[in-house]
């Protein structure tokens with residue numbers, strides 16, 4: 001099987017220190033993969049090697065089976081790359097920018113004209129396409145920049161933190177466009193330190209920390225590495241302390257803390273499935289009037305794996 005992207009043992013050193021330290025992962029064709037890590041984890045350096053802008057000190061990159069090291073022109077042709085910095089001419093309109101970059105890519109006049117219309121639509125800028133980029137919000141500039149990367153119909157779209165510093169409306173528009181593109185079959189590499197974006201857009205996630213991929217899998221798999229401890233909040237009428245005592249004895253419950261006059265928080269393995277046993281344990285002591293099961297999320301998995309929160 002050919003992957004949209006494979007990298008193996010990627011290494012980049014600065015002054016003898018590896019800032020990317022044997023990074024490896026793959027992206028299936030049509031898959032949306034998120035690379036999640038705190039500032040300075042090595043995301044941009046990794047991406048720069050993946051897109052052929054930076055020569056690795058070790059390791060290899062293949063795009064749809066084509067070696068970046070030996071056939072960079074062909075490999076780069078398959079990639080649409082959107083860097084963190086906006087690379088547009090502010091005094092030109094979005095349409096003029098697209099025309100300029102499209103010619104640079106070698107797109108024929110007719111195909112380019114059609115692509116400009118499609119791309120403006122894909123990034124939600126059809127109505128503002130004839131306005132100068134300098135009149136755009138940060139988010140609109142970013143959308144125009146994504147448009148440039150889409151012109152040549154890449155098979156793999158690589159976005160480096162596309163929503164940093166954009167207005168909320170553009171953020172929604174960017175995420176919507178990306179989801180649509182993935183729905184149309186484009187493979188995606190998406191880096192972010194916003195957990196909720198990665199959870200929304202990506203089916204598989206690699207967690208990168210200090211230059212290493214410390215975990216890789218679906219959200220469910222990553223969360224499972226935590227041991228699957230859920231939080232269960234209970235509201236009850238009755239003796240909460242006696243109820244806590246009983247609940248602590250239920251198999252699977254690791255902790256039961258009284259959190260208020262009539263509320264308890266439990267830590268439990270397989271929380272939802274334990275509910276009948278929990279209700280049974282307090283039967284006769286208290287009446288349960290509210291239940292909330294909070295399953296661990298990627299944020300918790302991230303904290304567990306790296307020892308730090310994402311926005312450190």
Ligand SMILES: Nc1ncnc2c1ncn2[C@@H]1O[C@H](COP(=O)(O)OP(=O)(O)OP(=O)(O)O)[C@@H](O)[C@H]1O
Nearest residue numbers: 014015019037038039040041042043044045046193
């Ligand atoms: N040209 C360079 N020379 C020396 N050190 C560098 C260079 N480029 C990056 N670094 C260092 O490499 C590490 C990884 O940086 P990188 O930009 O890849 O991280 P990142 O995960 O993309 O972070 P951010 O979210 O802040 O963009 C950082 O410690 C950074 O200071």
